[in-house]
Amino acid sequence: MTVAVDRRTTLAWLAAALSALPEAARGTGLEGTQWPTVTLKPVTAPGYGVDPDMSDPKVPWPLTLTAAERKAATALCDMILPADGTAPAASKLGVPAFVDEWVSAPYPNQQRDRKTIVAGLAWLDAESRRRSGKVFAASSMTQRAAICDDIAFKDRIKPGHEKPAAFFTLMRRLTLRAYFSTAEGWEQIGYLGNTPIDGPYPGPTPEALAHLDKIIAGLGLAAA
Amino acid sequence: MAVESYDAVVVGSGAGGAMAAWMLTRAGASVLMLEAGRDYDPAEAPMLNFTRDAPLRGVGTPDKDFGYYDATVDGGWDIPGEPYAMAEGTEFKWWRSRMLGGRTNHWARNSFRMGPYDFKPFTRDGLGVDWPVSYEEMAPWYDKTETIVGVYGNNPNLENHPNSGDGVLHDPPTPRAWELFLKAGAGKLNIPVVPARRAVLTRPVDERSPCYYASECGRGCAIGAAFQTTTSLIPQARATKKLTVRTDAMVHEVILDRAGKAAGVRFIDRKTGAQREARGRVVILAASTGETARILLNTKVAGRSEGLANSSGQLGRNLMDTVGADLSATFPALEGRPRYNEDGAMGLHMYIPFWLYKEQKAGKLNFARGYHFEVGGGFNEPGDLGGLDGYGAGLRARAQRAYGSTIGFTIRGEMIPNAKSYCEIDPVLKDRFGIPALRFHFGWTDQERAMVDHFHKTTQDIVTAMGGKLNKPPETADRALRKGGEIIHEVGTARMGADRRTSVTDPYGRCWDVDNLYIGDGAVFASKAHKNPTLTIMALAMRSADHIATRLRKGEL
Numbered sequence: 065m066t067v068a069v070d071r072r073t074t075l076a077w078l079a080a081a082l083s084a085l086p087e088a089a090r091g092t093g094l095e096g097t098q099w100p101t102v103t104l105k106p107v108t109a110p111g112y113g114v115d116p117d118m119s120d121p122k123v124p125w126p127l128t129l130t131a132a133e134r135k136a137a138t139a140l141c142d143m144i145l146p147a148d149g150t151a152p153a154a155s156k157l158g159v160p161a162f163v164d165e166w167v168s169a170p171y172p173n174q175q176r177d178r179k180t181i182v183a184g185l186a187w188l189d190a191e192s193r194r195r196s197g198k199v200f201a202a203s204s205m206t207q208r209a210a211i212c213d214d215i216a217f218k219d220r221i222k223p224g225h226e227k228p229a230a231f232f233t234l235m236r237r238l239t240l241r242a243y244f245s246t247a248e249g250w251e252q253i254g255y256l257g258n259t260p261i262d263g264p265y266p267g268p269t270p271e272a273l274a275h276l277d278k279i280i281a282g283l284g285l286a287a288a
Numbered sequence: 289m290a291v292e293s294y295d296a297v298v299v300g301s302g303a304g305g306a307m308a309a310w311m312l313t314r315a316g317a318s319v320l321m322l323e324a325g326r327d328y329d330p331a332e333a334p335m336l337n338f339t340r341d342a343p344l345r346g347v348g349t350p351d352k353d354f355g356y357y358d359a360t361v362d363g364g365w366d367i368p369g370e371p372y373a374m375a376e377g378t379e380f381k382w383w384r385s386r387m388l389g390g391r392t393n394h395w396a397r398n399s400f401r402m403g404p405y406d407f408k409p410f411t412r413d414g415l416g417v418d419w420p421v422s423y424e425e426m427a428p429w430y431d432k433t434e435t436i437v438g439v440y441g442n443n444p445n446l447e448n449h450p451n452s453g454d455g456v457l458h459d460p461p462t463p464r465a466w467e468l469f470l471k472a473g474a475g476k477l478n479i480p481v482v483p484a485r486r487a488v489l490t491r492p493v494d495e496r497s498p499c500y501y502a503s504e505c506g507r508g509c510a511i512g513a514a515f516q517t518t519t520s521l522i523p524q525a526r527a528t529k530k531l532t533v534r535t536d537a538m539v540h541e542v543i544l545d546r547a548g549k550a551a552g553v554r555f556i557d558r559k560t561g562a563q564r565e566a567r568g569r570v571v572i573l574a575a576s577t578g579e580t581a582r583i584l585l586n587t588k589v590a591g592r593s594e595g596l597a598n599s600s601g602q603l604g605r606n607l608m609d610t611v612g613a614d615l616s617a618t619f620p621a622l623e624g625r626p627r628y629n630e631d632g633a634m635g636l637h638m639y640i641p642f643w644l645y646k647e648q649k650a651g652k653l654n655f656a657r658g659y660h661f662e663v664g665g666g667f668n669e670p671g672d673l674g675g676l677d678g679y680g681a682g683l684r685a686r687a688q689r690a691y692g693s694t695i696g697f698t699i700r701g702e703m704i705p706n707a708k709s710y711c712e713i714d715p716v717l718k719d720r721f722g723i724p725a726l727r728f729h730f731g732w733t734d735q736e737r738a739m740v741d742h743f744h745k746t747t748q749d750i751v752t753a754m755g756g757k758l759n760k761p762p763e764t765a766d767r768a769l770r771k772g773g774e775i776i777h778e779v780g781t782a783r784m785g786a787d788r789r790t791s792v793t794d795p796y797g798r799c800w801d802v803d804n805l806y807i808g809d810g811a812v813f814a815s816k817a818h819k820n821p822t823l824t825i826m827a828l829a830m831r832s833a834d835h836i837a838t839r840l841r842k843g844e845l
């Protein structure tokens with residue numbers, strides 16, 4: 065794996081972690097880790113091109129997250145969609161690898177997201193260290209949840225945490241996309257398509273039509 | 289290399305070019321089809337391939353604007369080495385396909401006939417110009433086109449939405465639950481929701497199979513259900529042994545003989561850069577609205593500076609696209625509803641046709657032309673589930689509950705030609721072959737802005753009737769309007785007319801200035817009805833080719 069995050073990123077992360085401590089100790093009320101400044105080496109790998117072999121899709125660009133970032137991303141993806149009953153956790157369905165694939169892609173949208181995600185992962189570990197002395201992935205589930213609770217709900221973002229919240233929103237969007245693209249995700253959400261049908265399209269099931277009748281009546285509408 | 293010579297040289301392999309070639313080869317003419325892009329086998333279409341296997345889960349990138357699996361190869365909003373310019377203040381997007389079959393490989397297949405008002409808009413409201421043909425003249429050509437293409441839909445007897453001939457249409461697919469819900473909600477406001485018309489088979493036609501109700505049509509349709517020229521017109525024309533296809537042939541100029549008639553075209557082999565020529569008794573340009581205008585504007589005519597076939601000064605003018613804007617809404621009534629396979633024919637089963645012709649005629653609306661709604665929703669393959677809050681078990685439950693509860697509303701409206709919107713040759717910019725590039729000018733007017741405001745208000749009313757909530761409040765019309773060209777319905781740069789002083793071609797697409805030079809694509813549109821243009825491009829090309837075949841037979845060409 066190519067490590068494209070350079071020394072300066074690591075230093076910025078350390079600085080962020082260190083600067084947070086005395087501030088909290090001073091009890092200014094503005095406790096929290098500053099949003100780290102990251103300087104990333106631009107991704108220069110080529111994309112898949114305008115005429116890729118669609119029957120044999122390949123990701124041609126090298127992955128760029130560091131081992132530490134990948135660990136933090138994995139822990140966060142599993143907070144976003146943990147295992148639940150028969151539903152596998154995000155990391156079991158390759159979601160962290162997808163995040164890595166995404167931030168490493170040589171396209172403008174993905175490169176913009178990369179800045180947010182690399183900085184966000186650094187913030188996550190620094191904030192976790194500030195609170196518990198451990199990086200996010202090594203902290204307890206309760207400690208992880210406490211951080212997520214500050215940044216995961218749009219109506220109650222902790223003051224001053226707008227950037228971490230935007231990072232969380234992006235990670236959630238990518239996690240949902242990757243998770244529900246899998247066979248297990250289709251089963252979880254109930255997507256039953258991509259299945260060729262012989263003969264006419266059958267349309268809604270009797271159960272779906274009964275539900276439709278009920279909602280139409282409930283809104284005082286005339287049946288179609 | 290010896291210069292090839294044919295009865296007809298057709299430039300372009302999309303809707304117009306392929307239809308012209310199909311008609312002419314059936315009439316016994318020898319045809320050379322020149323396509324700027326690469327050869328394309330519809331078997332390449334990644335039907336049923338999993339989004340999860342594609343890079344970035346298939347999302348659009350600058351390499352593949354409409355997603356990894358979109359049928360368009362070697363094309364899109366930008367083609368490396370083939371730039372175009374925009375005048376200051378203009379935002380215009382120009383979608384080009386560089387492949388056999390052109391844009392027919394990935395289009396939405398929406399196929400609405402233009403109606404009597406649409407061919408005579410000036411007569412109705414005093415704006416723009418009338419077409420030199422009427423709906424009544426076009427009706428049999430629409431029937432013939434729909435029969436070959438295969439279009440599903442029905443005949444609901446709506447004003448300015450003509451019925452098709454008996455037995456022409458294929459049965460429309462059964463409506464999905466969310467479409468029936470929309471019909472009930474819109475019905476409360478007396479807004480019709482009726483079966484859409486799409487060029488998708490629901491019964492077999494020739495070797496083509498009916499739809500199997502899976503796989504996005506935009507990926508291309510290897511089974512031939514969703515119409516594209518690469519599974520129908522082109523192989524059928526080839527089967528006559530009268531068609532020669534040359535791909536990677538970038539036409540840039542019409543060759544004129546001493547008498548000023550078209551003798552053929554010059555093109556560049558995109559692979560080698562070599563200059564080539566092809567000769568024909570008749571030349572049909574169907575390279576797309578932009579490229580056709582570019583070829584004519586780039587053709588030098590002795591003693592003239594305005595290009596070929598431009599004595600009217602209308603070449604490049606009257607550039608129009610469809611009015612586009614989008615809203616989406618979430619409906620609590622649709623949350624957590626029973627699951628079933630809602631892929632259907634992937635695109636529209638139902639839509640909202642324009643329903644306010646009488647009010648418009650009575651002066652009750654502040655815009656002169658029509659629009660329709662295209663709608664999307666249902667249990668689609670999950671992609672961007674954005675908008676959900678929180679994390680963990682609660683997030684999973686919200687995702688499951690919200691799935692299939694959103695409907696997207698899109699306006700497709702008629703733009704009236706205006707003096708601000710045209711294309712011309714850029715004075716300096718050239719492509720990698722040295723061919724002078726186009727420069728676009730584009731602007732909307734109060735007509736289109738008022739239409740978008742009306743769409744916004746109507747959508748809000750429908751959503752309210754259905755107990756839903758817009759996901760975002762509407763923006764101002766100026767902000768909401770999509771860019772010129774973005775709907776990929778650009779037409780009008782070589783309009784047909786009854787008067788050679790104000791139009792580029794006659795009612796058959798024959799250039800007024802050159803007797804054996806025809807235009808067979810969207811460039812000839814005199815107006816841009818809100819109805820999606822591809823079906824009309826094909827019907828016009830068929831009629832034009834019939835006219836050409838008759839003239840070839842009579843020895844006039």
